Amino acid sequence: MTGWIMGIGWVAAPGCGRGRTAATLPVWNESLTLPARKDLFEQADLRFGRLDGFSRTGLAGITMCLRDAGSEEWQQKRAIGTIAVTSGGCLQTDLDYLATMIRDGGKLASPNLFAYTLPNCFLGEAALRFGLTGNSVILHQTGGRQLDVVCRALEELTWSDCEGILAGFCEVPVVAIPCPETGYGSLFLLLTRTPDAHSGTYGKLKLHGETLTFNDRPITGLVELVEACFSTLSK
């Protein structure tokens, strides 16, 4: 199975970034400032203000990734799917919603918060903003590596009709739960079937069994993959 990395975008400790304009490698740790609308979009955007923290963080990563790939603008909907892995998911939003529900026997339960207690909802938000009609799922996994999401994305690219798959992770702080090993934030890579000569590619991914290579070099972690992508840029 093969695919080409066309774009990289993230929300990390210093904020939002993307591969082709970043001066330094992103760092994910226990620090996270939720992205604001002005970090991403020039125009006022009522919808963005309604998003929960998990959705903001995921949507920001996808936006930066598509921008990096030169694929943010669109005229017609596109067969691009999204697969994101998460440990905590929208658990903090669940807790925020419960706080509205438990008061007054449910009379004050927030419909807006409830809509974001499904972790895949930010994928729908990204789909409608960027015209993405491919499969869109959130994965929780046990017994695997964070890098496995890239493997699952290459499988989806091979087995489906999609021309591209956004693959990544999204984690936000949840009160009283330790920070996951990945740190907080999001990272998305746009994988496509073929390289686009116009916008350029970071390089080629190959999957044999569970062994992933990037430009023929074995890769064992997501951060290592981002570093390898950076090394292909002349900065």
Added chain:
Amino acid sequence: MKRVVLSRVAAVTSLGEGVDSLWQQLTDGKSAIAPVKRFDSSHYISHYAACVDGLTAAAGESLMVPLLDQVAGKLGPLPTDCRLLVATTKGEIDLLEARCRAGIPVGATDLPTVFLDRVARRFGLSPSVLNINAACASSTIALARGAAMIAAGQVSAVLVYAADIVSEFVFSGFSALQALSPESCRPFDRSRSGLNLGEAGAALLLLDEEQAYREEATILARIAGWGAANDAHHVTAPARDGCGLILACQQALARAEIEPDQVCAINAHGTGTVYNDAMELTAFGALFDGKIPPFHGLKGSIGHCLGAAGAVEVAIAARALQEQFLPPTVGCLEPEAAAAGQVGEKVQKISGDYLLCCNSGFGGINGALMLQRIRL
């Protein structure tokens, strides 16, 4: 590409344990939708849901645990190399709610992955598990992924375990969204006014067809095609033109290498909400060029089982293909004009080898599976 079959099914729903019992009660037009007793619904717009009778959890446990035990106890031994995919939207959400009410701080045991470990242990399978969260299309898309894994030769057996429960968390949310029906829901009826929640656990074993024949395993149906697509329209409302559902169904048709006129029946999502059912009728009309085959929905009988909905519906769809008739769509007294004669409260005879199952969910996601009857 390898062929994929549905070999075994175990299910627990509000209409009892086992697929045989469920099938019988569905064909008899029974409904388990009743006043909800699990929590106080006095402040919500509906007081109805379809709960599993007698489902109780030990102190400090989620209802998902006894539900899992009941389903796992019915499935029998699994192939040793079987991979596990789980499909749940909210998992052990009742436990989180109970802890919050009691003022107990959340902890790592509240993470969604804890339930995945529990499922793997209960079925005696490898702890390497994926949960597919695609809202109400979760199990449909998990089955599609399982079928794709087998078709590609990556594995020869996949178990999909799908489950969700009726919780005040979800009930209050759908109430706040004004999506619940104040009475028993009426899928595809002109007077429909919303959905009723339900709960279920279902385990479906998919096998490589060659292996199934070699081992003389039971074959319930072939999974001939599958598809998944996003509307790219709205987070909580379906696209009125049904664009995402049409795309998912077209993918399932293409993978099965059949034409729309070879589809003899549809198991629709049929939530009973005004917009979902209208969207499905629009999509079916476009897909079948106005000649919609007989179709039905289960949610008037067992409620909307969220992430488990698709899995239960596929189990029933396989039986419908074998028996060559569709159970009634309970609550559909006066079908929408676009569905007249093709759906209703009566059993419908069907004639053919392919049945389309589809589900849609929040986030704009749609999933479709094409089941094929295997004549032995």
